[in-house]
Amino acid sequence: MSVLARSVGNAFRNKVRTGAVVAVLAVAISLALSMLVANQAVAAKVTELNASVGTVLTVNPAGGQGFEGGGEPLTAEQAATAAAVPNVSSVVGTKALRLRNATEAAAQSAAGTQGAGTQAAGPGGGQGGPGGQTTTTLTTSLTAAVDAGTLGGRNQAAEGTTGSTAATQPVRSLPITATGIGAEVDSTGKALEITEGTGLGDYTAESTNALLGTTLAEKNGLKVGSTFTINDKTYTVAGLFDAGTTFGNNALYITLSSAQTLAELPGELSTMIVTVDTLENVDSTKTALQSALGTDKADVTQGQNLETAVSSLDSVKNISFIAFVAALGTAGLIILLIMVMLVRERRREIGVLKAIGAPNRTIGFQFVLEALVLVALGSVVGAAVASFASGGIASALISSNSSTTAATTGRGMPGGAAGFPGGAGLPSGGPFGGASQLLTTVTASASPGVIAAGIAAVFGVAIIGALVPALLTARIRPIEVLRGE
Amino acid sequence: MIEVKNLVRTFKSGDRTIKPVNDVSFELEQGTLASIVGKSGSGKSTLLSLLGALDKPTSGDVVVNGVSLASMPDGKLTEYRRRDIGFVFQQFNLIPNLSAVDNVMLPMEFAGIRKAARLARAKELLEQVQLDPEKHVRRINRLSGGEQQRVAIARALANEPKLILADEPTGNLDEQTGEHIIELLSSLSHDHNTTILVVTHDRSLANKTDRRFRLQQGRLVEEPARASVGAAASS
Ligand SMILES: Nc1ncnc2c1ncn2[C@@H]1O[C@H](COP(=O)(O)OP(=O)(O)O)[C@@H](O)[C@H]1O
Ligand SMILES: [Mg+2]
Numbered sequence: 001m002s003v004l005a006r007s008v009g010n011a012f013r014n015k016v017r018t019g020a021v022v023a024v025l026a027v028a029i030s031l032a033l034s035m036l037v038a039n040q041a042v043a044a045k046v047t048e049l050n051a052s053v054g055t056v057l058t059v060n061p062a063g064g065q066g067f068e069g070g071g072e073p074l075t076a077e078q079a080a081t082a083a084a085v086p087n088v089s090s091v092v093g094t095k096a097l098r099l100r101n102a103t104e105a106a107a108q109s110a111a112g113t114q115g116a117g118t119q120a121a122g123p124g125g126g127q128g129g130p131g132g133q134t135t136t137t138l139t140t141s142l143t144a145a146v147d148a149g150t151l152g153g154r155n156q157a158a159e160g161t162t163g164s165t166a167a168t169q170p171v172r173s174l175p176i177t178a179t180g181i182g183a184e185v186d187s188t189g190k191a192l193e194i195t196e197g198t199g200l201g202d203y204t205a206e207s208t209n210a211l212l213g214t215t216l217a218e219k220n221g222l223k224v225g226s227t228f229t230i231n232d233k234t235y236t237v238a239g240l241f242d243a244g245t246t247f248g249n250n251a252l253y254i255t256l257s258s259a260q261t262l263a264e265l266p267g268e269l270s271t272m273i274v275t276v277d278t279l280e281n282v283d284s285t286k287t288a289l290q291s292a293l294g295t296d297k298a299d300v301t302q303g304q305n306l307e308t309a310v311s312s313l314d315s316v317k318n319i320s321f322i323a324f325v326a327a328l329g330t331a332g333l334i335i336l337l338i339m340v341m342l343v344r345e346r347r348r349e350i351g352v353l354k355a356i357g358a359p360n361r362t363i364g365f366q367f368v369l370e371a372l373v374l375v376a377l378g379s380v381v382g383a384a385v386a387s388f389a390s391g392g393i394a395s396a397l398i399s400s401n402s403s404t405t406a407a408t409t410g411r412g413m414p415g416g417a418a419g420f421p422g423g424a425g426l427p428s429g430g431p432f433g434g435a436s437q438l439l440t441t442v443t444a445s446a447s448p449g450v451i452a453a454g455i456a457a458v459f460g461v462a463i464i465g466a467l468v469p470a471l472l473t474a475r476i477r478p479i480e481v482l483r484g485e
Numbered sequence: 486m487i488e489v490k491n492l493v494r495t496f497k498s499g500d501r502t503i504k505p506v507n508d509v510s511f512e513l514e515q516g517t518l519a520s521i522v523g524k525s526g527s528g529k530s531t532l533l534s535l536l537g538a539l540d541k542p543t544s545g546d547v548v549v550n551g552v553s554l555a556s557m558p559d560g561k562l563t564e565y566r567r568r569d570i571g572f573v574f575q576q577f578n579l580i581p582n583l584s585a586v587d588n589v590m591l592p593m594e595f596a597g598i599r600k601a602a603r604l605a606r607a608k609e610l611l612e613q614v615q616l617d618p619e620k621h622v623r624r625i626n627r628l629s630g631g632e633q634q635r636v637a638i639a640r641a642l643a644n645e646p647k648l649i650l651a652d653e654p655t656g657n658l659d660e661q662t663g664e665h666i667i668e669l670l671s672s673l674s675h676d677h678n679t680t681i682l683v684v685t686h687d688r689s690l691a692n693k694t695d696r697r698f699r700l701q702q703g704r705l706v707e708e709p710a711r712a713s714v715g716a717a718a719s720s
Pocket of ligand 1: 496497498503505523524525526527528529530531532
């Protein structure tokens with residue numbers, strides 16, 4: 001009979017107790033494994049999200065977080081400063097314009113609701129306070145694809161200046177967003193998905209080419225090659241793009257220089273889209289960029305959707321990691337306590353082993369092995385439970401977290417009010433509930449590798465837990481054998 | 486050769502100090518079969534535990550073949566117990582959930598003897614103490630007191646110790662088995678040059694030993710043995 005066989009035998013000496021200990025261990029171990037699985041799944045998702053859009057930083061003028069910005073506008077010099085920051089691989093400037101249908105604007109003027117001269121420096125939106133940056137409003141031959149009515153009260157930009165005559169005005173459309181871009185990316189830095197036609201060619205030069213959102217083109221019956229006007233200047237549709245959202249498709253893109261010329265504000269930028277060379281450098285570059293531009297001049301943010309989703313996922317990751325460690329610690333503690341109890345109970349027997357010449361290390365080893373037999377049984381049961389339960393536990397964790405996110409979503413549509421921190425302390429929210437959409441796509445599956453790593457950790461903790469009682473056996477003296485004689 | 490020099494063991498119980506072993510000195514030549522008699526509580530078990538290095542004396546020393554136990558570190562004492570001592574306890578002290586044969590194999594396992602060799606020797610020893618072969622693999626807690634005592638004796642013999650310390654080894658055995666155990670111990674001492682110290686109440690066993698001691702109030706007195714040994718030998 002070997003030490004191992006003896007340890008296995010000892011583990012089963014009291015079957016009822018062994019069963020109870022294994023059951024309790026299995027609960028702790030399955031919880032630990034489930035938490036590890038959830039943690040790994042979320043970590044994988046975070047990496048994936050970071051990898052997808054993660055290297056893009058957005059720079060807005062200080063004081064305005066929204067699409068159209070506020071405060072002092074950004075300048076070409078600042079773009080050059082940004083480009084000089086280490087690890088920045090590209091800086092793309094954008095200039096946002098607001099377009100209103102010429103006929104509508106004329107009708108409004110005719111109704112006398114607005115003073116003269118509103119065309120060049122039109123009504124400030126909800127964002128632009130006194131002294132803030134006002135987005136240039138121009139007229140166009142296009143009709144918006146989104147009705148003001150469909151967006152209800154959020155349509156501040158359209159209704160904000162109409163004052164007391166609001167009740168008498170006809171149903172009007174939202175303004176169309178025209179963005180001048182310095183490269184073929186949208187206003188969040190993602191590459192434009194051109195569905196028909198071509199891009200704008202040289203994005204740094206002035207041109208009369210434009211890219212239209214699919215719904216906007218459809219609403220106006222325009223195709224690639226058709227023409228329309230902005231401030232009576234004729235533009236040609238070079239291509240159509242699909243931004244994936246109704247709002248995003250009620251927009252058009254022209255080159256940056258064209259937009260600056262239209263606005264009569266050369267060298268002025270609404271936002272800068274900064275691409276960092278690697279994912280690892282994003283955090284440090286964000287800090288460097290912020291200090292290079294100055295906090296009073298510019299706000300540097302990471303892709304908005306992403307940032308909120310990732311921080312929400314990060315908290316799930318942290319919670320699950322803490323729970324994993326706690327469950328692991330519990331398993332270790334259970335082993336420690338049960339083994340201390342067993343050592344006390346077998347004091348005399350340990351005395352016998354010592355009296356017949358067993359070295360301390362042999363006895364200690366036997367007790368550690370006995371603990372590991374219990375842990376092995378607990379792990380088998382725990383892993384079985386975890387492989388069924390971990391998916392449910394992970395999604396419960398994530399959905400409870402993302403529902404918090406959804407409830408506290410503060411940021412509205414682009415152009416609406418800026419976001420505010422969530423009530424639960426989690427930075428939250430995102431246009432169209434993007435964060436929670438991203439979250440629900442996390443799939444937690446108990447992969448053999450993760451389970452194996454978890455069980456290895458359980459065994460490590462169990463060995464530590466069993467070492468204490470095993471060392472206690474060394475203190476038992478052989479004379480214990482005569483106790484009670 | 487075992488030399489016991491002014492051995493003292495005291496215990497404190499409350500504010501009272503008891504001295505079950507009080508200045509005990511004697512010498513035993515290798516191969517001697519000796520017995521100790523004495524009333525219950527006279528300190529016999531305490532004396533054996535000091536000789537077997539289960540306990541440390543308050544003062545005095547035990548010298549085994551020139552080596553002093555008092556100066557030995559704990560690791561060496563463990564080795565001494567494993568290699569040089571065979572202990573038969575008053576209450577057997579076998580491992581209850583192991584079989585008879587596994588119990589006998591334990592000291593050999595600690596001594597690093599190969600499995601096949603220790604199994605063969607364990608069976609041989611159990612036959613020597615006349616344990617039914619079918620009970621060799623039976624768990625200890627399914628054996629009677631007498632059977633357990635025989636397993637305990639077999640275990641004490643496992644590593645062929647130089648000194649066997651037996652505390653009431655025949656106390657739980659019927660007369661016939663007791664006789665057999667006495668013969669076994671006596672042949673071990675004479676044929677295998679093993680020193681044996683037996684604590685006993687059994688007159689006939691004491692009479693068959695080479696030297697007889699009596700422990701009284703912590704002090705060891707040797708009784709003249711010649712006549713009884715001669716009588717036992719002539720019977
Ligand atoms: N660990 C101990 N603590 C206190 N007293 C003890 C201890 N061990 C033995 N004794 C006492 O020492 C005396 C001798 O005990 P023991 O050697 O077992 O006697 P015997 O074996 O001769 O019956 C008894 O009075 C006993 O109560
Ligand atoms: Mg006794």
